[in-house]
Amino acid sequence: MEELIKRYEYEIIANDFDIAGSTSSSIKRNLKSIGVDPSIVRKVAIVSYEAEINIIIHSKGGKMCLEIYKDKLTIRAHDNGPGISNIDLAMSEGFSTATNEAREFGFGAGMGLPNMKKYSDNFNITSSSEGTNIDIDIYMD
Amino acid sequence: MERAFYLDKNKCEGCTNCMRKCPTEAIRIVNEKAVINNDKCIHCGECIRVCPYNAYNSVTDKIDDINKNKFSIAIPSTAVYGQFHIGTEICNIHKALLSMGFDYVYDESWGADLVSQAVRNRVKEIKDNRPVINSNCPAVLRLIKVKYPSLMENIIQLQSPMEISAILARKKAKEIFGKNDEDVEVFYISPCPAKSIRVYSPIVLGPSKIDKVISLKEIYGDLIREMKMHHEICYSNPSIKGLKWSLSGGQCEAAELEHSIAVSGIENVLNILEEIEMGKLNHIDFVELMSCNESCVGGPFNFENPFVAKNNINYIIKNTDNSNILIDDIDRFEEFDKLGYFEQKINLGFKNAQALNIKAGIERLEKVNQMVKILPKIDCGSCGSPTCRALAEDIVDGINTIESCVILKLKK
Numbered sequence: 194m195e196e197l198i199k200r201y202e203y204e205i206i207a208n209d210f211d212i213a214g215s216t217s218s219s220i221k222r223n224l225k226s227i228g229v230d231p232s233i234v235r236k237v238a239i240v241s242y243e244a245e246i247n248i249i250i251h252s253k254g255g256k257m258c259l260e261i262y263k264d265k266l267t268i269r270a271h272d273n274g275p276g277i278s279n280i281d282l283a284m285s286e287g288f289s290t291a292t293n294e295a296r297e298f299g300f301g302a303g304m305g306l307p308n309m310k311k312y313s314d315n316f317n318i319t320s321s322s323e324g325t326n327i328d329i330d331i332y333m334d
Numbered sequence: 335m336e337r338a339f340y341l342d343k344n345k346c347e348g349c350t351n352c353m354r355k356c357p358t359e360a361i362r363i364v365n366e367k368a369v370i371n372n373d374k375c376i377h378c379g380e381c382i383r384v385c386p387y388n389a390y391n392s393v394t395d396k397i398d399d400i401n402k403n404k405f406s407i408a409i410p411s412t413a414v415y416g417q418f419h420i421g422t423e424i425c426n427i428h429k430a431l432l433s434m435g436f437d438y439v440y441d442e443s444w445g446a447d448l449v450s451q452a453v454r455n456r457v458k459e460i461k462d463n464r465p466v467i468n469s470n471c472p473a474v475l476r477l478i479k480v481k482y483p484s485l486m487e488n489i490i491q492l493q494s495p496m497e498i499s500a501i502l503a504r505k506k507a508k509e510i511f512g513k514n515d516e517d518v519e520v521f522y523i524s525p526c527p528a529k530s531i532r533v534y535s536p537i538v539l540g541p542s543k544i545d546k547v548i549s550l551k552e553i554y555g556d557l558i559r560e561m562k563m564h565h566e567i568c569y570s571n572p573s574i575k576g577l578k579w580s581l582s583g584g585q586c587e588a589a590e591l592e593h594s595i596a597v598s599g600i601e602n603v604l605n606i607l608e609e610i611e612m613g614k615l616n617h618i619d620f621v622e623l624m625s626c627n628e629s630c631v632g633g634p635f636n637f638e639n640p641f642v643a644k645n646n647i648n649y650i651i652k653n654t655d656n657s658n659i660l661i662d663d664i665d666r667f668e669e670f671d672k673l674g675y676f677e678q679k680i681n682l683g684f685k686n687a688q689a690l691n692i693k694a695g696i697e698r699l700e701k702v703n704q705m706v707k708i709l710p711k712i713d714c715g716s717c718g719s720p721t722c723r724a725l726a727e728d729i730v731d732g733i734n735t736i737e738s739c740v741i742l743k744l745k746k
Contacts, residue, residue, distance in 0.1 A: 197696075198692065198696060199692060199696045213610065217612060218608065218612070221611065221612070223699060224473060224700075224703070226695070226699050227695030227696055227698075227699055228691075228692065228695040229692065231482075231483040231484035232484050234484055234611075235484035235485075235611055238611050238612045238613070239612060239613035242612040242613060242614065243613070246508070249701075259515075261692065261696065263692070272340075308616075309611065
């Protein structure tokens with residue numbers, strides 16, 4: 194097990210479109226200020242933004258964590274349900290269960306999960322009616 | 335030359351206006367005078383605009399810098415055409431430049447027309463790194479380098495209208511006047527410090543084909559006088575497509591790109607870059623980002639306000655008939671493209687830029703966050719740093735002290 198250097202945790206509130214994106218923004222700002230390579234920061238920004246928006250649109254709310262290790266960054270997104278009934282379908286490009294309200298905000302193009310996978314080095318998702326957990330690693334080398 | 339403008343310390347009152355407006359937090363007030371950090375300055379000119387004491391002055395070349403032994407060419411920015419009373423003919427502006435001592439004038443709208451075609455083709459070819467970002471606003475390029483380095487790869491690797499115009503003007507000097515490259519000197523009449531610094535100190539793009547830059551304000555009076563003295567009926571021959579480049583949205587329109595957005599004004603540009611960095615605009619093909627409000631007509635070296643200048647340019651566009659166009663350069667796009675005239679390498683230069691130890695970075699961030707908690711968070715700027723957070727960083731970095739905080743002092 195690699196040594197954890199630092200862990201940041203953020204609360205995400207369901208359906209709060211006023212501050213949608215603020216968590217991933219502050220993750221991005223912090224990583225830049227720490228001196229993480231810009232191309233890595235961009236990957237994390239894209240992945241964490243998608244994760245944050247997913248929790249806001251689809252879930253009852255949840256949490257996001259950023260863990261910093263010596264040579265990788267881990268983003269953990271956890272929500273309190275209702276869960277994804279068919280993960281394979283959700284992972285396919287263009288598939289979306291977003292509400293009309295969310296679509297009016299320009300979300301719900303069905304690219305969230307596929308995009309997260311695309312920009313991550315390890316991507317792990319588990320889901321039940323209790324909630325969905327996503328763990329993503331992005332290596333810094 | 336590292337700067338295209340300087341601060342007159344005698345005029346500076348240390349009022350903090352420029353410091354708080356600076357988009358990259360490049361300014362601090364030290365001993366009641368503004369100090370600019372050259373590494374962070376993007377030459378957007380917001381400080382010049384906002385200074386109530388007119389303490390910022392342009393450092394550009396002068397009309398006297400025309401070398402009499404050389405064939406001198408003037409390329410006025412297309413924004414220049416919007417700086418005179420409505421109905422002013424472009425040909426009269428060119429004639430005025432000729433009577434001021436230039437041997438030849440090249441119309442930047444021709445260059446812009448050609449670049450439009452290059453942008454259109456290139457955007458279609460590029461598959462990754464969406465959206466593609468324009469390369470003709472040097473302030474935006476520097477902003478990306480300083481604040482959003484991961485987006486350097488999105489910048490289109492094409493010459494700007496200003497550079498293409500210089501290349502083609504030199505070609506004309508050779509073809510028509512038989513002048514060799516070393517006997518030619520190209521001047522750009524600039525609406526902004528950013529285009530000047532692009533010539534003097536290219537850090538994002540390669541060396542410029544322009545030799546000298548004169549700010550429009552520097553020669554505005556001379557131009558007006560010359561135009562009054564030698565006014566005559568003449569025939570202007572601009573490209574409508576090219577003229578649009580001086581206005582916000584003009585590039586998108588000229589390049590006929592479907593999923594494109596135009597953003598002008600440095601604050602709007604900052605916001606959109608934040609969104610691009612989060613991948614929110616991956617479905618957009620092209621973004622036109624211009625540092626000044628309304629694009630180049632809003633440049634700080636212009637005389638006329640951006641909205642009036644915009645109307646003036648639109649008037650020229652409406653009254654120009656491009657059906658009998660006489661510009662042979664525009665028809666030679668394929669030829670110039672094959673010769674590689676439009677290619678422009680972007681100096682990505684961020685890899686290994688910060689070989690910073692992550693642990694040290696986190697420690698610093700923690701200290702800054704602790705310090706922010708102590709500070710009043712009203713961002714008054716009295717301490718000489720633009721925000722309380724910036725002061726916290728400055729304290730941690732050892733360039734300011736907590737004693738500078740006026741509010742904390744009052745509370746004691």
